[in-house]
Amino acid sequence: MHRDRATRLQPPRRAPTRPLLLALAGAFLATTALRADELQGRVVEVGGGEVCVMLDSDLVPTPGDRAVVYYQREGSGKRAVVGEGRVARVEGCIVVVTMDNPASAVQVGHQVEIAANPQEPGSLEDSRPDAARVSSNEVSAIGTLKTLSTSQEQFKMSAMVDQDSDGTGEYGFFQELAGTIPCRSSEMLADPNFISSILGVTAAKNDGIAQRRGYYFVVYLPGPEGAVRETSPLAAMDDPAFADAAERHWIAYAWPIRFDRTGRRTFAVNDSGEVVGSLHATRPYSGLEQIPPADAALDRAVEGNVQNLEAGFARTKENSGDQGEWVPQ
Numbered sequence: 001m002h003r004d005r006a007t008r009l010q011p012p013r014r015a016p017t018r019p020l021l022l023a024l025a026g027a028f029l030a031t032t033a034l035r036a037d038e039l040q041g042r043v044v045e046v047g048g049g050e051v052c053v054m055l056d057s058d059l060v061p062t063p064g065d066r067a068v069v070y071y072q073r074e075g076s077g078k079r080a081v082v083g084e085g086r087v088a089r090v091e092g093c094i095v096v097v098t099m100d101n102p103a104s105a106v107q108v109g110h111q112v113e114i115a116a117n118p119q120e121p122g123s124l125e126d127s128r129p130d131a132a133r134v135s136s137n138e139v140s141a142i143g144t145l146k147t148l149s150t151s152q153e154q155f156k157m158s159a160m161v162d163q164d165s166d167g168t169g170e171y172g173f174f175q176e177l178a179g180t181i182p183c184r185s186s187e188m189l190a191d192p193n194f195i196s197s198i199l200g201v202t203a204a205k206n207d208g209i210a211q212r213r214g215y216y217f218v219v220y221l222p223g224p225e226g227a228v229r230e231t232s233p234l235a236a237m238d239d240p241a242f243a244d245a246a247e248r249h250w251i252a253y254a255w256p257i258r259f260d261r262t263g264r265r266t267f268a269v270n271d272s273g274e275v276v277g278s279l280h281a282t283r284p285y286s287g288l289e290q291i292p293p294a295d296a297a298l299d300r301a302v303e304g305n306v307q308n309l310e311a312g313f314a315r316t317k318e319n320s321g322d323q324g325e326w327v328p329q
């Protein structure tokens with residue numbers, strides 16, 4: 001009797017209201033959509049069983065996410081899959097994908113779709129330095145600078161940039177050398193390009209800072225009031241005095257995307273063709289926040305405008321622009 005009365009006095013259970021059901025369903029769908037997100041991009045470099053991808057989104061995938069490389073068939077618009085792989089790592093604005101079949105016919109320009117659990121840029125932390133990768137990245141950075149030295153001379157001889165119209169060409173920026181944008185003064189595209197396209201497309205994305213295999217790269221050219229760093233878009237530089245100096249001098253630096261993770265040493269090359277390197281262990285150059293200044297490796301003890309690249313590399317740390325010890329590589 002009492003039990004029946006207690007049961008009768010309990011308030012009835014209410015079914016979930018419609019707004020609550022809609023909210024729960026929305027949260028579920030949002031979570032599902034996030035986990036099934038498909039990031040799109042394109043291949044900008046291929047080598048050694050790895051594919052470097054530039055994404056269309058600012059979000060980045062997680063290592064291990066599945067990637068499909070494909071192209072659209074002409075006429076039908078259907079997708080032709082070239083190969084599959086997994087995200088190995090994220091380096092700055094580049095996603096590195098390891099292919100399941102390294103011999104697959106992946107080419108620069110192919111499209112990439114990554115089934116990802118996207119993250120905000122910089123949210124993926126990996127505190128474990130890989131000594132082998134660091135060493136490999138440093139060797140690659142030196143090689144890129146040596147190639148750049150040769151490419152700069154070829155670019156100058158082509159006179160694709162001749163802002164004072166004196167028949168003598170000037171040195172160029174990454175975006176010009178790679179054929180990413182028209183060259184200053186001539187408005188011509190470098191075709192074929194003088195350097196790898198990855199340096200041009202990453203420079204265009206990173207406000208003039210190029211990127212390749214764990215390293216950032218920057219080019220400085222002389223300007224009317226001192227050296228000018230490459231930017232995106234390129235700054236207007238039509239002063240004849242600048243043009244004369246740009247026929248003689250330039251300098252480029254390479255430094256780690258993440259110090260101690262993607263590299264340790266910083267490197268430089270200039271119009272002499274010599275490559276030098278320095279280990280700034282206490283105040284390292286790293287990422288887009290610590291960029292080497294134009295005169296970092298230059299000798300302040302010589303006559304001339306060091307700020308405008310009128311100097312060679314310093315042979316002692318006391319004379320270098322950043323007080324670092326720069327040694328030939």
